[in-house]
Structure formats: structure tokens, C-alpha cells
Amino acid sequence: MLKEIYEQPKAVENTISPRIKDGQIVLDELGLSEDEIRTIRKIYIIACGSAYHVGVSAKCVLEKMTRIPVEVKSRGAYIMAVTNEGNHQMENLAAFTLYIPEASHYFATSLAIIPLQLLAYYVSVAKGLDVDKPRNLAKSVTVE
Structure with a gap:
């Protein structure tokens, strides 16, 4: 995945830059308030193909950072x-x-x-x- 990131820096910039406002990360797509986010007890990531491997990586990061259990399911599961x-x-x-x-x-x-x-x-x-x-x-x- 790192290889692809180096090959497409503009794509990464275009993906990340709209989500940074005043130095803060903003994920409006979630549609959740901070109070709702605090009540999350489990996260499911559903992905297919190579996105499944990204989901597994995200599982490790999310579990370490949030201390919330995460499960990754393959599409079609x-x-x-x-x-x-x-x-x-x-x-x-x-x-x-x-x-x-x-x-x-x-x-x-x-x-x-x-x-x-x-x-x-x-x-x-x-x-x-x-x-x-x-x-x-x-x-x-x-x-x-």
C-alpha cells in the first residue's frame, strides 16, 4: 500500500485535504455527534478485494487508539x-x-x-x- 501512496501523492492529498479544517480532522460523512461517537461500543468494517486488507490494518489502528473492538468482514459474508x-x-x-x-x-x-x-x-x-x-x-x- 505504501508503494501506491508514493505513486499517487495527489490522490492522497485530494482525499485527505478536504477533511482538515482549521487544523482539525473533520469527518462529516459519519453524521454522528460527539456524544453519539462516545457511545460506540463495537465497529464493523465491511470490505472486499484489496480493501479487505486495508480494513484489517484499520482494525489494528482503531482497536489500539479507541480501545473499541473491531471486526472486519468480507463483502458477501x-x-x-x-x-x-x-x-x-x-x-x-x-x-x-x-x-x-x-x-x-x-x-x-x-x-x-x-x-x-x-x-x-x-x-x-x-x-x-x-x-x-x-x-x-x-x-x-x-x-x-
Whole structure:
């Protein structure tokens, strides 16, 4: 990527210079207030081709600088959201949204596990996998 940057300094300047105003970086495209930015708890980067590698680099930088977990998904990846009832923001972000009942965050994890276990079971059966003999089971379970 550094090679491309050296080959196209004007393109880099044209990309960065409109986002600097009075010595400050401005990202109006985000459309988020500072208060909204402070509430971000997770970032998803979706990219394809060589942009995927840029996304992986951005993941490292973002996680170190913001201390927010970042996931990079390749375009075409199937994204499924698991969230509390009433959180309809996820519908726009995921291909499928699985809702669990409102509960304390301590109990929500247990509620989410049940449908995810069922999903794993049904996907495994549909793929013709033996659900009673999962791969690498011997590494996970010790028989006495």
C-alpha cells in the first residue's frame, strides 16, 4: 500500500485535504455527534478485494487508539445479529436479526445461547455433518 501512496501523492492529498479544517480532522460523512461517537461500543468494517486488507490494518489502528473492538468482514459474508427485542437498529446492519426477550445483561447471554445452539445444530444437519461427533471434540473433552 505504501508503494501506491508514493505513486499517487495527489490522490492522497485530494482525499485527505478536504477533511482538515482549521487544523482539525473533520469527518462529516459519519453524521454522528460527539456524544453519539462516545457511545460506540463495537465497529464493523465491511470490505472486499484489496480493501479487505486495508480494513484489517484499520482494525489494528482503531482497536489500539479507541480501545473499541473491531471486526472486519468480507463483502458477501452473512451477518447475523442477536439483540434484545426492540433494538431495530440491527435490522439495517445484518442479513438476519434474531431477537431475544428483554432481560438483564447477565441473563441475556444465557438467553442468546439457546437459539444460537439451535442454529448451529440446524446448520450442521443441513450441511450433512454428524452433530454427535463434532470435529476436534477430542481436543476439547477429556474422557476419564
